[in-house]
Structures are given as C-alpha cells and as structure tokens.
Amino acid sequence: MTSTLRRAGGFAVVGTLALAAPSLGTAAFAPFAAVALLAAFVIDDGPLFELFARPGDRKDGRLNGLAGFSLAATGLALLATVPRVAMPLTVFVAAVLILAYGNLGARLVDTRVDDEFLHAAGFVAVGLLAGTLGQVTVANMTGEPMVLARFIFIAALGALVAALLRSVLFERDDPLVMLSVGLALWGVDWLAGPITPAQTGVSLAMTVALGYAAFALGTASVAGMITGVLLLLIAVVFGGFGWAVVLASFFGIGALATKFRYDRKAERGVAEENEGARGTGNVLGNSAVSLLAVVGFATMETFGYTFGSNLFVVAFAGSVAAAMSDTLSSEIGGLFDNPRLITSLKRVPPGTDGAVTWQGELAGAVGSAFVAGSAYVLLPLPGTTAAVAVLVGGVIGMTIDSLLGATVEGAGLGNQAVNFLMTLGGALGAAVVWIPL
Structure with missing residues (x-):
C-alpha cells in the first residue's frame, strides 16, 4: 500500500467522525476541533505524523493538511x-x-492505472456512494424521512462539484473544496423541490452517458466534461428534463461543429485549441448565464413570482441560443473564404477576431432558430412570442461576440469573458424583446 493511499485512508477515517453529529448535537464540531488542535500543535513525529503528513507538512514539522481539513469540517459542523x-x-x-x-x-484508481478520466471517475463514484450512505445513516439516526432519490442526487451533485474543484486546485486546497461543496449543497437543498426516483435515475444516466461520450470523442477535457455534466444535473434539479435537453443540445451540436472538418480549420488557423477539446473555462463561459437563469427560475418559482419565472425561462433559452449561434457561426463560417471585419466590412485574414462570413451568419441564425424551437417544445416558454424573442436574442448574442472580438478581445478581454458577455447579451436581448411582445 502506497503512502498516498494510506494517507487518504486516514483522512477518510477522520471524515467518518461526521457521522457522530446527530448524537453530539451542538457539540458536533468538537471531534474535528480536537483533531485540528492535535494536528497543529501536538503531533509532530511518530506513526500518526507519518500517516497524515503531506510533503509540505514534513518540511514544516506540522500536519497542516489534516489541521485544515478538520477546521473546514469544524466550520461546517x-x-x-x-x-x-x-x-x-x-x-x-x-x-x-x-x-x-x-x-x-481516486487514490485507489491511481494504484492501478494512470488515467485522468478514471481518476476523476473513481473520485465521483466513491464520493457519491459515501455521501449517499452518510445521508441515509443520519436520516436513520434522527428519524428524518428517508428520501433516497434526493440523497443520491445531492451526493452526485456534491461529488461532481468536489471533483471539478479538485481538478483545478491543489491537494492543500481541500478545506476550500469541502467548504464550497457544503455551501453549494446547502443552497441546492434549500431551493430544489421534490426529486423523484425517475428524475434521479434518468438524469444520472443521461449525464454520465453524455459526459463519457464527450470525453471519449475528445470534445471536452476531463475538467470540461465534469463541468458540463454538473451543469446538466443542475438544470435537471432546478428546471427539469427539458432544460437539460436544451442545454445538452448545445453541448452536443456545438461539439460536433467544432470537430467538423477540424483538420481543414487547423490549416486555416481558425480551429479550437487542444484538438477541439473544451475545457472548464470554455464550458462555463458559454453556460454560466444559463446556470444563473435556471437557478433564478427556481427561486422565482419558490416565491411564486410568475412574471419572474417567465423572464428567467426566456433568459435561459436566449443565452443557450446565443451560445449555439456563436459556435455554429465561427465553426462553420471559418471554413469559408473572404471573411470581413464586422465593424468595417473590410476583408481580413481567416481567424481574425471579429471577422464574419455570410455563411457563418446564416449557420448562426439557423442554430438560434433550432434552440428557439426546442425551447418552445421543451420549456415552459410563455407563448410563441417568447420563442421569437429567443431567436432574436441568439442572433444578438452572436453579433455582440463579433463586435467584442473586433474591438476589445485580446487587448482587454479574454475569450472566456467574451463568451460570457455574449451569452449575457443573448439572455438580456431575448428578455428585452419579449417584454413588450
């Protein structure tokens, strides 16, 4: 057994102290506070030190990693x-x-194979199981209702959030990961309505299948895949299956458009980096606004504000339409000659930020229309006028992206920021068009 695996096992044993919380009541923090004090000021040598020590701990002569882990658990307690x-x-x-x-x-997987995807899968699978069993145990101890479907969904969401954060942070940042997961799950538990077994089963199957396909086909990195799957789960729990399908249609069609004639686009200098594999930044840049919209919708539904709910539905669809429109415009338009700068209509070399072709603009409009039609069928859009507003919002977002590309991208804004502003423009554009209609 490797030292890293033994250390992970030791941390798991310490984490299991959380199961004493129902019995300890207001003193639930005490076991973790005691471990934190021992790690920080008492244990500086011997078998326990060797078990829990990370490389940096040996240099400092103190179990900083264990102390931080325990303090984070103390705060949540x-x-x-x-x-x-x-x-x-x-x-x-x-x-x-x-x-x-x-x-x-994750460490168990590492002892057998060196694969980033399997590493993340091991983290999510074991974390999901442990989180589910922990909730079941607490419910049994406290006499709370045994809502297994909800427990599984909460655990899956938490495992994905933790895996995503662990993929972009260092091991020493585990306290931040734990606190972030706890606060995120608290918010989800408060806002989410009833979660049925069918909703849990189908959504998990759908997101796992799409996530694996994205990684296997090379359309997303591991972090990008986790991010996309996480966003789909959030769409399901706060909106419903229709919301996830609309978002998934962008992920799927956008990924295929990126891969379409990739070698030709690479020769022209207009292809996405990393062989078209989207990372976390790209996924969030295109989907953060839709995430905020679906959470806003759930909040409005909770408080019974119908107009607010309708507004966020339109904004969600408008942001996805903008992302789809912009992706198809750039991926299809990049294959054609004679692009022109949107601000001056002068011919520029392929790949120039802010350059457009009429073929790309047409592809973008078709993509926006596809999302508008899908949203009309799958989402609770308030009438056909809302679908028209979504189509227009998508085209507005695509145009904003081109304008920003021609003016400030590279000099003042990165690609992810431009994508965020583009989808925000699509969401606001759809909402502004819909309100007077």
Whole structure:
C-alpha cells in the first residue's frame, strides 16, 4: 500500500467522525476541533505524523493538511448547529464524506492505472456512494424521512462539484473544496423541490452517458466534461428534463461543429485549441448565464413570482441560443473564404477576431432558430412570442461576440469573458424583446 493511499485512508477515517453529529448535537464540531488542535500543535513525529503528513507538512514539522481539513469540517459542523438557519445535518455529513472518501477512491484508481478520466471517475463514484450512505445513516439516526432519490442526487451533485474543484486546485486546497461543496449543497437543498426516483435515475444516466461520450470523442477535457455534466444535473434539479435537453443540445451540436472538418480549420488557423477539446473555462463561459437563469427560475418559482419565472425561462433559452449561434457561426463560417471585419466590412485574414462570413451568419441564425424551437417544445416558454424573442436574442448574442472580438478581445478581454458577455447579451436581448411582445 502506497503512502498516498494510506494517507487518504486516514483522512477518510477522520471524515467518518461526521457521522457522530446527530448524537453530539451542538457539540458536533468538537471531534474535528480536537483533531485540528492535535494536528497543529501536538503531533509532530511518530506513526500518526507519518500517516497524515503531506510533503509540505514534513518540511514544516506540522500536519497542516489534516489541521485544515478538520477546521473546514469544524466550520461546517458549526453551521449545521446554528439555530434557525442551521445547515441540514445530512448536507454537512455528505460534504465531509464526499471529499474524504472521494480522495480515497481516486487514490485507489491511481494504484492501478494512470488515467485522468478514471481518476476523476473513481473520485465521483466513491464520493457519491459515501455521501449517499452518510445521508441515509443520519436520516436513520434522527428519524428524518428517508428520501433516497434526493440523497443520491445531492451526493452526485456534491461529488461532481468536489471533483471539478479538485481538478483545478491543489491537494492543500481541500478545506476550500469541502467548504464550497457544503455551501453549494446547502443552497441546492434549500431551493430544489421534490426529486423523484425517475428524475434521479434518468438524469444520472443521461449525464454520465453524455459526459463519457464527450470525453471519449475528445470534445471536452476531463475538467470540461465534469463541468458540463454538473451543469446538466443542475438544470435537471432546478428546471427539469427539458432544460437539460436544451442545454445538452448545445453541448452536443456545438461539439460536433467544432470537430467538423477540424483538420481543414487547423490549416486555416481558425480551429479550437487542444484538438477541439473544451475545457472548464470554455464550458462555463458559454453556460454560466444559463446556470444563473435556471437557478433564478427556481427561486422565482419558490416565491411564486410568475412574471419572474417567465423572464428567467426566456433568459435561459436566449443565452443557450446565443451560445449555439456563436459556435455554429465561427465553426462553420471559418471554413469559408473572404471573411470581413464586422465593424468595417473590410476583408481580413481567416481567424481574425471579429471577422464574419455570410455563411457563418446564416449557420448562426439557423442554430438560434433550432434552440428557439426546442425551447418552445421543451420549456415552459410563455407563448410563441417568447420563442421569437429567443431567436432574436441568439442572433444578438452572436453579433455582440463579433463586435467584442473586433474591438476589445485580446487587448482587454479574454475569450472566456467574451463568451460570457455574449451569452449575457443573448439572455438580456431575448428578455428585452419579449417584454413588450
């Protein structure tokens, strides 16, 4: 057994202390606080030190990693026992166990194969199992309703958030990962409505299948794949299957458009980097606005504001239409000659930021129309006028992207920021067009 695997096992044992929370009540923080004190000020040598020490800990002569992990769990435990606004104990336990056992699952995979995708899969699978069992255990101890479908969904969401953060942060940042997962799951638990077994089963099957296909086909990196799957799950829990299908249509069609005649686009200097594999930044740049919109929709539904709900549905569809329109415009338009700069209509070399072709503009308009039609069928859009607004919003977003590319991209804004502003423009454009209609 390697030292990293033993260390992960030790952290998993410490994380299991969270299961004592229902019995300890307001003292749920005490075991973790005690471990943090021992790690920071007492244990500086011997078998326990060797078990938990990370490379940097040996240099400092102190178990900083274990202390940070335990302090993060202490903070979540305190939040779980604050009167009136207390985080559910199931969420607290899930957040701690997902990280502790997710790391163990990843290390188990590492001992057998060196593969980034399988590493992430091991983290998510073991973290999901541990988070689910932890919630079930707490429900049994406290007499809370046993809502297994909800527990699985919460654990899956937490495991994906943790895996994503672990893929972009360092091991020493585990306290930040744990706190982020706990707060994210707390928000989801508060906003999400009832989650049925069918919703859990179908959504997990759909997201796993699409995520694996994206990675296997090389259309997304591991982090990009996790991000996309996470966004689909959030769309399901806050909106419904229709929302996830609309978002997935962009991921799928956009990925295929990126791969379409990739070698030819590479020769012309207009191809996406990394052989077209989208990373986390690209996925979030194109989908962050839609994520905010679906969460806004759930919030409006919770408080019963119909107009607000309708507005966020239109904004969601408009942001996806903009992302689809812009992707098809650039990926298809980049294959044609004689592009012109959108601000002056002068001919420029292929690949110039802000350059457009009429073929690309047509492809973008078709993409926007496709999303508008899909949204009309699958989303609770408030009438055909909303579908028209979504189509227009998509074209507006595509145009904003070209304008920003011709003026400030590269000098003041990166590609991800431009993508975010483009989808925001699509969402706001669709909403502004819809309101008077």
